[in-house]
Amino acid sequence: MNHSRTLKVGIVGLGRLGRRHAENLMSRVAGAELVAACSPLPAELEWARDALQVPHLYADYQALLAHDGLDAVFLVTPTSLHPQQIIQALQAGKHVFCEKPLSLDLEDCRLVSAEAARHPQLKVMIGFVRRFDASYQDAYEKIQQGAIGAPFMVYSQTCDQHDPDGFFVKFAATSGGIFLDCSVHDIDLARWLLGNPRPVRVYASGTRAIHQDLQQFQDVDNGVAICEFDNGKLATFYASRTMAHGHDTMTEITGTAGRLTVGSNPRKNRLEIADAHGVRNECVPSFFERFEDAFLTEVSTFVDAIRRQRKLVLTLDDATEATRIGIALRESLLSKQPVLL
Amino acid sequence: MNHSRTLKVGIVGLGRLGRRHAENLMSRVAGAELVAACSPLPAELEWARDALQVPHLYADYQALLAHDGLDAVFLVTPTSLHPQQIIQALQAGKHVFCEKPLSLDLEDCRLVSAEAARHPQLKVMIGFVRRFDASYQDAYEKIQQGAIGAPFMVYSQTCDQHDPDGFFVKFAATSGGIFLDCSVHDIDLARWLLGNPRPVRVYASGTRAIHQDLQQFQDVDNGVAICEFDNGKLATFYASRTMAHGHDTMTEITGTAGRLTVGSNPRKNRLEIADAHGVRNECVPSFFERFEDAFLTEVSTFVDAIRRQRKLVLTLDDATEATRIGIALRESLLSKQPVLL
Amino acid sequence: MNHSRTLKVGIVGLGRLGRRHAENLMSRVAGAELVAACSPLPAELEWARDALQVPHLYADYQALLAHDGLDAVFLVTPTSLHPQQIIQALQAGKHVFCEKPLSLDLEDCRLVSAEAARHPQLKVMIGFVRRFDASYQDAYEKIQQGAIGAPFMVYSQTCDQHDPDGFFVKFAATSGGIFLDCSVHDIDLARWLLGNPRPVRVYASGTRAIHQDLQQFQDVDNGVAICEFDNGKLATFYASRTMAHGHDTMTEITGTAGRLTVGSNPRKNRLEIADAHGVRNECVPSFFERFEDAFLTEVSTFVDAIRRQRKLVLTLDDATEATRIGIALRESLLSKQPVLL
Amino acid sequence: MNHSRTLKVGIVGLGRLGRRHAENLMSRVAGAELVAACSPLPAELEWARDALQVPHLYADYQALLAHDGLDAVFLVTPTSLHPQQIIQALQAGKHVFCEKPLSLDLEDCRLVSAEAARHPQLKVMIGFVRRFDASYQDAYEKIQQGAIGAPFMVYSQTCDQHDPDGFFVKFAATSGGIFLDCSVHDIDLARWLLGNPRPVRVYASGTRAIHQDLQQFQDVDNGVAICEFDNGKLATFYASRTMAHGHDTMTEITGTAGRLTVGSNPRKNRLEIADAHGVRNECVPSFFERFEDAFLTEVSTFVDAIRRQRKLVLTLDDATEATRIGIALRESLLSKQPVLL
The missing domain is CATH 3.40.50.720 (NAD(P)-binding Rossmann-like Domain)
Structure with a gap:
């Protein structure tokens, strides 16, 4: 072309x-x-x-x-x-x-x-839009440059703001549950940032803090999980539907010489307010605002890859692996046992 | 049209x-x-x-x-x-x-x-691109909504990262000096955020911390100023060419019921680094990165105003008033006396 | 008396x-x-x-x-x-x-x-000195006042600064391992902040990122764990010996109406540095500096309880329960299986 | 002795x-x-x-x-x-x-x-208790070590929380006004951190944002001032009685190679709250809480100096100079003219 x-x-x-x-x-x-x-x-x-x-x-x-x-x-x-x-x-x-x-x-x-x-x-x-976010890109590049030594651990969370209407519950029947719906992003990030290690074993747990009606779908509104990879690499995931303050996507990557954190405070913008509530910032309400620029970069990257015949770094195998791990997390949540991969 | x-x-x-x-x-x-x-x-x-x-x-x-x-x-x-x-x-x-x-x-x-x-x-x-920055817009709207009561004081700074090449010194002959080149933004912000008060008296001072060759242009590389408006409104400005950490544009607006701060930390993005230097974030290197989105919003606003025949909130009178105050600051810097407006 | x-x-x-x-x-x-x-x-x-x-x-x-x-x-x-x-x-x-x-x-x-x-x-x-830290005390009181609704989840970490001398390895034989040595604090905090729920099941994993010689003690230098309590309460723990930036003790308590975080940045003091590394703060080097005031409050509380015949809120049962959960974490780490309590 | x-x-x-x-x-x-x-x-x-x-x-x-x-x-x-x-x-x-x-x-x-x-x-x-605060001490030591190159500018503020009872107004008749009552601390800090430069010229302004009854004492509830020292050193001061969020003492020291900031956010402690107001921290209500440890260090230092016959770094000349500059600020506020020192 x-x-x-x-x-x-x-x-x-x-x-x-x-x-x-x-x-x-x-x-x-x-x-x-x-x-x-x-x-x-x-x-x-x-x-x-x-x-x-x-x-x-x-x-x-x-x-x-x-x-x-x-x-x-x-x-x-x-x-x-x-x-x-x-x-x-x-x-x-x-x-x-x-x-x-x-x-x-x-x-x-x-x-x-x-x-x-x-x-x-x-x-x-x-x-997997987060890979195209400027802050995640910066983290990835710093890791490649050795800024944190050898990366060995990821903590990554996808926490949605509580929706009093419980809109998402409608989709619980077909979403695959919280880990396949939300944590699949964190799984992809962990693999990417840790250098595509092979998953070995996962364990998951969760609770229904607010949305008791998720029980019919065997789903939870707050879930945590540990994913063990080979070569001693580890990831911990947290997904939630019940945050009071906004959409809180955060990822920590720890290496032998430092730690990178993306999104430690989901600031809406650069405005800070000092008033009777203390010193505060408002937060992004949803992934939509948080990743507004990343959605554009994602599409531009895809279009450019086709027009300039460039290789995509994000492959179908990556997507399959994220699904494979997500399915194992759900299985562990239900069985209360570790699942081997 | x-x-x-x-x-x-x-x-x-x-x-x-x-x-x-x-x-x-x-x-x-x-x-x-x-x-x-x-x-x-x-x-x-x-x-x-x-x-x-x-x-x-x-x-x-x-x-x-x-x-x-x-x-x-x-x-x-x-x-x-x-x-x-x-x-x-x-x-x-x-x-x-x-x-x-x-x-x-x-x-x-x-x-x-x-x-x-x-x-x-x-x-x-x-x-005046800052008026189109999402955080400044948010500040303006919150003030209109009464979030900080009656606004009465602005502190605003435009601090450029130190350029070891001293590139800007070349332009010092024609830039009008640090207040007309840099603080003119802060002046415009102060007027906008304080509700267009009438300036009454200014006083300015400055120093040459690094660029001694600015002396030939009667200019400084760090300047501070106080601008008194009518009705007891006040602004303090700081402009610098010598920051070590990046471009640091910051504005505080204080009202009788709270304070808003835009840009208290000129973060480059949402990445935080924990390493031997402590916990830190990198900073935007120049106004170019800081106001990337605002430049786009500015142009879109102008184009929309023409196409939809909307009134522009930023007028030629605003620009003239910013120049008028900036000239008075320079005059005060040189005379070491307050200048009445 | x-x-x-x-x-x-x-x-x-x-x-x-x-x-x-x-x-x-x-x-x-x-x-x-x-x-x-x-x-x-x-x-x-x-x-x-x-x-x-x-x-x-x-x-x-x-x-x-x-x-x-x-x-x-x-x-x-x-x-x-x-x-x-x-x-x-x-x-x-x-x-x-x-x-x-x-x-x-x-x-x-x-x-x-x-x-x-x-x-x-x-x-x-x-x-358990952390209970006497002013910030943890504040968190506890806010929870009692209902500030975050019903608390249901804790994330708590104890991360020590990397000691190139590996001094702690000497004690690995008798320390009981990373969970009994470090996470025992986090376990106690989780129980306290969640209202003393009954532990039901734990799962732990870990890695040796730097200190390979811990293998002889079946210990790790970075460990993560999930602890499930009754009534749908959950805790996640992270302990590390390998932080580059300082001692990083952090605890998040999430409730149905908000989240409290103690220690999101282990600042050494109120000083912030803006220089070629960006905007940063130095960190406390060890628990010793982090809990300096808490050690004093702890002793004062104990002395006062005796002199004024006040009941201690921190009991031997609390200490026993922390040990019980810590032992289960170690057992899970070794068996790679969940441990029921 | x-x-x-x-x-x-x-x-x-x-x-x-x-x-x-x-x-x-x-x-x-x-x-x-x-x-x-x-x-x-x-x-x-x-x-x-x-x-x-x-x-x-x-x-x-x-x-x-x-x-x-x-x-x-x-x-x-x-x-x-x-x-x-x-x-x-x-x-x-x-x-x-x-x-x-x-x-x-x-x-x-x-x-x-x-x-x-x-x-x-x-x-x-x-x-002058602030000199004994751990963060100010750290700033002072870092400056001596050359961490920010040559320090040339200080911005320092003393901003008290608004007291709806206007208690302080009672003392306005004898306090000497806002600059002698509050800024005297900032003046002392500026002199100390800039290496005791000689003041040359000051200019001050102010406003009564809330407490109109200060007019009878020719005082203001918000004041700003510029103080020029010899050798091109500069300080800007801000004092306020009307903060909504707490006691906000903050000092920036800018040098040719970096900037130090003490107290950029007057956090009450290490607790952060994420709720419907966003992500926030509460603030110290008064200088009393902010400088609790410093008051103790101050007294210990004085006692030690006597017992061990050590020289005090804080002299009567320092106190006299702070008063001299504070008086000049007040004079400038009233005359609306710069005051030479």
């Missing part, structure tokens, strides 16, 4: 995150053009037409794939649809960006990998 | 900041199109052509103004050229964005205002 | 921590008088005589217990001696303060408790 | 701060014994007798000075009494610790210095 050719992209799914990707593709990413949108929901297509003037709208995914000249698809669809939609896109000769997680089913992950292997000229990337 | 019509913009001056504006206009601002660039320097025009594919290039400003269909110009030129270039653009019927400061000469400021008054349908905005 | 009578105290063991207790007893605690010191090491007794002018010196513990008019003993001796020394002191009618941990052996803990039960008029307190 | 001889001390004045000094002298300072207390107020003497069991009580200052064997007096009395009381104590052969400020009158300062010069064997120290 010619360096200067603009990539023609179609987006599938226009929920909150789909809209963000669509807006970025429409006006903030150099080298890409959002030519088509696809959704089974008329309201989502209307938004694409009215807010973004997307020229081509499809209710049917196969029809989108058949769109003349389409180079790539962005899948921001329910997780259960990911494997088949990715496979269909690859078979139609399209590059694929798909939101995380790849799948809740390990066999499906492997089918996707196998199909991707048949199309080495096509890029497939799962949206 | 039709809401959905794209604004055709020409940029003048492609130094470091000019390039940033050009890049933003080219691919990150909805509703604007960078159709032309102007510079007396061939290298700058080559960059515009090669890096951004700007279609029309001009070595001459009048030729740019004559470009067919041009709606607006962005002036990122030496301060001494600002007044005449703004006036010429207005006379040619163009909207004008011009980098700060408007001018070092109060009479020139007034000439520009007079010309602008003759073209009420044209927008003119001077680039 | 009369309110105003001064307590006559003897100290046993004058290592680093013993000296601190001795100094506090000598000149900083109202109502106590250090009348005697005991140590098998002549150098320690010389220090007591020369530095503190302690009037009576004993090489033999029984001789100290026989000292006329002695009210209480402070045991700052090797852990293996604690149970017998406490029992002997009780039998001699003395109040006892003993450094943590009570013992590494659960049966010994129970023997001590049984003996203490026979002397209800005598106070026995194990030195 | 023999090294090991205990100093016999009498205290004069038992208001809030007097009581703290009395308590420290009674039970927390090695080498000193509080043998007598003096106050014209019976209630204060009763407190000394009941709470501290001070053996000798005097309503009359001369009677105290005549107390047999008395070595030193602590004056915690109204400022207007300081000069005469110090002179009388010196004439009676007593060492003197006196609370700041030495006096509001420069001539009185000089009379005290002249008297002290006649008694070179007696120590006189004015209580």
Whole structure:
């Protein structure tokens, strides 16, 4: 593909995150053009037409794939649809960006990998957005430069602000549980920052601090886990749905000569308030605000990789491994036993 | 102008900041199109052509103004050229964005205002970029909401990282001195955040801590000043060229019920390092990184104001008043006496 | 005992921590008088005589217990001696303060408790010093006041600064391992802050990041653990011997309406440095500096409890329970299986 | 005086701060014994007798000075009494610790210095307590070690929490105004940290943000000032009575190679709260809590200097110079003109 050719992209799914990707593709990413949108929901297509003037709208995914000249698809669809939609896109000769997680089913992950292997000229990337955050990138580079010696331990948490409406409980039936929904990000970060060690054993536990109705889904609203890798590397994860102060994503990487921490205080911005409550800062309410810039960098990186034929550092194997570990965490939570990997 | 019509913009001056504006206009601002660039320097025009594919290039400003269909110009030129270039653009019927400061000469400021008054349908905005920073915006809104009671005092500093090459000294002859070059931002912030009080009296002092060669320009590398406004409002300013740790822009606004601080620690990002030096964060090296997002918001705001015919909150009078106070600070520094306004 | 009578105290063991207790007893605690010191090491007794002018010196513990008019003993001796020394002191009618941990052996803990039960008029307190730290006290009080709703989760770490001499390795044979030596503090804090829940199941893991010679003691230099209590309460512990930046004791308590964090940055003091390394603070080098004030409050509290016949909130049962959980953590570390309690 | 001889001390004045000094002298300072207390107020003497069991009580200052064997007096009395009381104590052969400020009158300062010069064997120290704070001490030592290159600028503030009762207004008539009452500390710190430069010119301004009734005393509740020293050294001061969040004492020292900040956030302790208000810490309510340890160090230093015949680094000349600059600030506030020194 010619360096200067603009990539023609179609987006599938226009929920909150789909809209963000669509807006970025429409006006903030150099080298890409959002030519088509696809959704089974008329309201989502209307938004694409009215807010973004997307020229081509499809209710049917196969029809989108058949769109003349389409180079790539962005899948921001329910997780259960990911494997088949990715496979269909690859078979139609399209590059694929798909939101995380790849799948809740390990066999499906492997089918996707196998199909991707048949199309080495096509890029497939799962949206582990944190890898594209400037602070995580800085941490990664400092580790490569030896700033903390040999990294051996990660603590990583994904803690959502408490939603009094319990909106997320609706999705508990299909989310795969807190570890596959939230910790999958932390699992991917731990692997990346520790140099892709091989997981050996996991143990998980959790509690329902507020949302007792999660019991029907055998899920928890606060979960902790230990993941042991080979060569003495370790990770501890914490996921929560019940924070009072905001969305609190934090990761510590400890090495033999220092420690890096990303997000020790989820500041909303650079404003500090001194009043009757003390000295304080407000916090980002959700991952949406926290990773606003990272979502843009993620898409730009994907588009650039296709246009300049660069290798993606984030692979399908990474996504499969995150799912594999996430499944083991859930299994341990239910069995109350360590799970060997 | 039709809401959905794209604004055709020409940029003048492609130094470091000019390039940033050009890049933003080219691919990150909805509703604007960078159709032309102007510079007396061939290298700058080559960059515009090669890096951004700007279609029309001009070595001459009048030729740019004559470009067919041009709606607006962005002036990122030496301060001494600002007044005449703004006036010429207005006379040619163009909207004008011009980098700060408007001018070092109060009479020139007034000439520009007079010309602008003759073209009420044209927008003119001077680039006081900090007003468009998310944290300063948040501070402003909280003040409007009464979060700190009645605001009565501002402390604001603009402290640049020490440049061992003393690059800025070259510009000292034409910069107007540290207060007109740096504190003019703080002056504008103080006026904005305190509700546009009328300045009454200023007093300034300073020292040459490192750059003794500034003596030939009667300038200092560290300056402090007090500005008294009417109704008992006060501001204190600090400007420096000699920080060891980075660019440190910080503003405190104190009210009868609380205090807001923007930028108490000029963090580079959300990464914290714990090592033999203690617990630390790296800092933004210059205003360029500190206000990266604000530069984009600034341009978007200007473009939107034209396209949607919205009133600009940042006026030429604001820019003139900042110059007027900055000149008084310099006068006080030289005379060692308070200056009445 | 009369309110105003001064307590006559003897100290046993004058290592680093013993000296601190001795100094506090000598000149900083109202109502106590250090009348005697005991140590098998002549150098320690010389220090007591020369530095503190302690009037009576004993090489033999029984001789100290026989000292006329002695009210209480402070045991700052090797852990293996604690149970017998406490029992002997009780039998001699003395109040006892003993450094943590009570013992590494659960049966010994129970023997001590049984003996203490026979002397209800005598106070026995194990030195879980963190409970007396002003910040932990503040956290505890805020929890009682409902500031974070119902507390359900604790994360607590005890991370020592890396000692290139590996001094602590010498003690690894008798320390009981990292969990009984370090995490025992975190265990006690978790129980205290969560309202003394009953432990149900623990799981632990660890690694030797630097000190490979710990292998001979089946110990690690970095350990993590999960402790599940009844009623859905949870704790996660982290202990380390390898921090680059200082001693980093930190505890988070999460409740249904908020989170408290003690020690998120182990600042040495209120000084902040901005230089070529960024913006930073130095850190406390060891628990000794971190808990300097708490050691004094601890002793004062103990002395006051005796003089004013107040109930101690920190009981022998608390110390026994900390040992019980610590032993289970070690067992899990070795067996790689959860341990039920 | 023999090294090991205990100093016999009498205290004069038992208001809030007097009581703290009395308590420290009674039970927390090695080498000193509080043998007598003096106050014209019976209630204060009763407190000394009941709470501290001070053996000798005097309503009359001369009677105290005549107390047999008395070595030193602590004056915690109204400022207007300081000069005469110090002179009388010196004439009676007593060492003197006196609370700041030495006096509001420069001539009185000089009379005290002249008297002290006649008694070179007696120590006189004015209580500039901040010099004894661990963080300020650390800053001072780092400067001596060259950590920030050549220090050339100080920003220092003393900001009291707003007292809705306006208690301090009662004292405005005799306090000498905000600069002599509050900034005198900052003046002393600036001189100390900048290496005792000679003041050349000051300029001050201020406002009454809340306490309009200060107008009758020609005082303000918020004041700012610039103090120029020789050799290009500079200080900026801020004093306030109206903070919402607590007592906020902060000092920045900037050098050619770095900046030190003491007290950038007046944290109450190491506890951080994350709740609906964001992430926050509570603040120290007054100088009393902020400098609790420093008050003890201050007294210990004074006592040690006498017992070990050490030179005091804090001299009467320092106290006189702080008063001299403070008077000039007040003069500038009233005249709205710079004042030459």
